[in-house]
Amino acid sequence: MHDTYVHRYDASESTRLRDQAGTLEDLLHGDTCFPAGSEVLEAGCGVGAQTVALARRSPDARITCVDIAASSLREAEARALAAGLDGVRFHRADLCALPFAEASFDHAFVCFVLEHLPRPDLALAELRRVLRPGGSLTVIEGDHESALFHPDDDAARAAIRCLMDLQRATGGDACIGRRLYPLLREADLRDVSVSPRLVYVDASRPALVEGFIRRTFIAMIAGVKTAAIMAGLTDAPTFDAGIRALHRTTATDGVFCYTFFKAVGRRT
Amino acid sequence: MHDTYVHRYDASESTRLRDQAGTLEDLLHGDTCFPAGSEVLEAGCGVGAQTVALARRSPDARITCVDIAASSLREAEARALAAGLDGVRFHRADLCALPFAEASFDHAFVCFVLEHLPRPDLALAELRRVLRPGGSLTVIEGDHESALFHPDDDAARAAIRCLMDLQRATGGDACIGRRLYPLLREADLRDVSVSPRLVYVDASRPALVEGFIRRTFIAMIAGVKTAAIMAGLTDAPTFDAGIRALHRTTATDGVFCYTFFKAVGRRT
Numbered sequence: 001m002h003d004t005y006v007h008r009y010d011a012s013e014s015t016r017l018r019d020q021a022g023t024l025e026d027l028l029h030g031d032t033c034f035p036a037g038s039e040v041l042e043a044g045c046g047v048g049a050q051t052v053a054l055a056r057r058s059p060d061a062r063i064t065c066v067d068i069a070a071s072s073l074r075e076a077e078a079r080a081l082a083a084g085l086d087g088v089r090f091h092r093a094d095l096c097a098l099p100f101a102e103a104s105f106d107h108a109f110v111c112f113v114l115e116h117l118p119r120p121d122l123a124l125a126e127l128r129r130v131l132r133p134g135g136s137l138t139v140i141e142g143d144h145e146s147a148l149f150h151p152d153d154d155a156a157r158a159a160i161r162c163l164m165d166l167q168r169a170t171g172g173d174a175c176i177g178r179r180l181y182p183l184l185r186e187a188d189l190r191d192v193s194v195s196p197r198l199v200y201v202d203a204s205r206p207a208l209v210e211g212f213i214r215r216t217f218i219a220m221i222a223g224v225k226t227a228a229i230m231a232g233l234t235d236a237p238t239f240d241a242g243i244r245a246l247h248r249t250t251a252t253d254g255v256f257c258y259t260f261f262k263a264v265g266r267r268t
Numbered sequence: 269m270h271d272t273y274v275h276r277y278d279a280s281e282s283t284r285l286r287d288q289a290g291t292l293e294d295l296l297h298g299d300t301c302f303p304a305g306s307e308v309l310e311a312g313c314g315v316g317a318q319t320v321a322l323a324r325r326s327p328d329a330r331i332t333c334v335d336i337a338a339s340s341l342r343e344a345e346a347r348a349l350a351a352g353l354d355g356v357r358f359h360r361a362d363l364c365a366l367p368f369a370e371a372s373f374d375h376a377f378v379c380f381v382l383e384h385l386p387r388p389d390l391a392l393a394e395l396r397r398v399l400r401p402g403g404s405l406t407v408i409e410g411d412h413e414s415a416l417f418h419p420d421d422d423a424a425r426a427a428i429r430c431l432m433d434l435q436r437a438t439g440g441d442a443c444i445g446r447r448l449y450p451l452l453r454e455a456d457l458r459d460v461s462v463s464p465r466l467v468y469v470d471a472s473r474p475a476l477v478e479g480f481i482r483r484t485f486i487a488m489i490a491g492v493k494t495a496a497i498m499a500g501l502t503d504a505p506t507f508d509a510g511i512r513a514l515h516r517t518t519a520t521d522g523v524f525c526y527t528f529f530k531a532v533g534r535r536t
Contacts (some may be wrong), residue, residue, distance in 0.1 A: 194470060194472075255462075
């Protein structure tokens, strides 16, 4: 999965992931708090965009983060230290072959990770394996087809489709959010509960216009321009027209919606 | 607008609208309560599917309902009486030419109405006219492109598209939900606040599988089959395949999402 990550491993991508985490933190993580002393695994922590939010909400949990990319892990560790979180442990590991014994963790957490995996079922089986009976798994994913905007625009849709197609070409699924319920059930997790988190943005919410539409969503789509052109999915003028149309939704009469899905299941 | 209503004026349609109102009542209306003694206009009440919910939550408001269709009004009145709501008044009237003086009402309410109008802006101007300064307007609309489901299916999307195309052909917009913010702002309403209401359904929510996916959404799409075929938008086998694919989302591994938009604005 390291070589096929559709978003780029560079500084602007790290900035985007951090901005996204800041804007969406309450919406996505506000109801996640792991008990004091519990062993928590964050699998696929990347640059640590979610790690600080996770650790701040569970200050006395024992958090272990793994990712397959060493460069991301170093950045995640630096971020955690900068935030004063010196108790978080970082290990390089493949999510589908975790270096932990069965039932090592009370809780596991994955955010924006399954969307990139050719076999999310194998990752879920592995996460279930390292959970103790009764332990919980929390998964958060987006679904790019949930993007609704006004003014609607074909070029904007086509630009979003480029990202979805690139992700599919590497075995991922940018629309995995809606599938969390069956994925967790098929992984033999029980009491699966899914709650969608809809981000709604209009001109009355300027922080979200900037933090979500521009710095999160458009930045994410714009980030695949070169890859999309190289893959023959678009050309520069067409793609740029799509990005302009997405920016048009940030005007005073524009609207933008996107839905994340959060699922929690339990190992019996 | 009477002749162009995309849903049919018949018994099964009335049943669908009542089922929809029952399942969605808390989600859509739970936060709407008009004060005792206030004058409230429900514009476009149809068969009264929302009227009972509205009146029950505002038991001491003085509610006036108007609709352009006499047969719908009779059914709405009968429903209100059956529910013990003998204080609700019913008048036949065109939403774009209301038979009320300026500033007649403290609050106005429209639900699943603007989507059918060629000129929602004129209706909003008229509703604003009959509101007293400081009075509120509440609007609830759907957005059919917000329908997300698993398994995804092209025939299902095409069947939904038939309804959207029929509605567009009569001047309506089945995706008007996302536009409520600019529509209310352009109608010179102030303090406009839009809150999306996402209905999420999977097998862990059997009441919504039946009440929303089957009896509300699929029933609504299935209801335009003849019209869609007659308009040359589809043929029976193709349309039926779409309906079957929508039913497939009610299986134990299926998921269905739909977003309603609720907007409240104020006349200054």
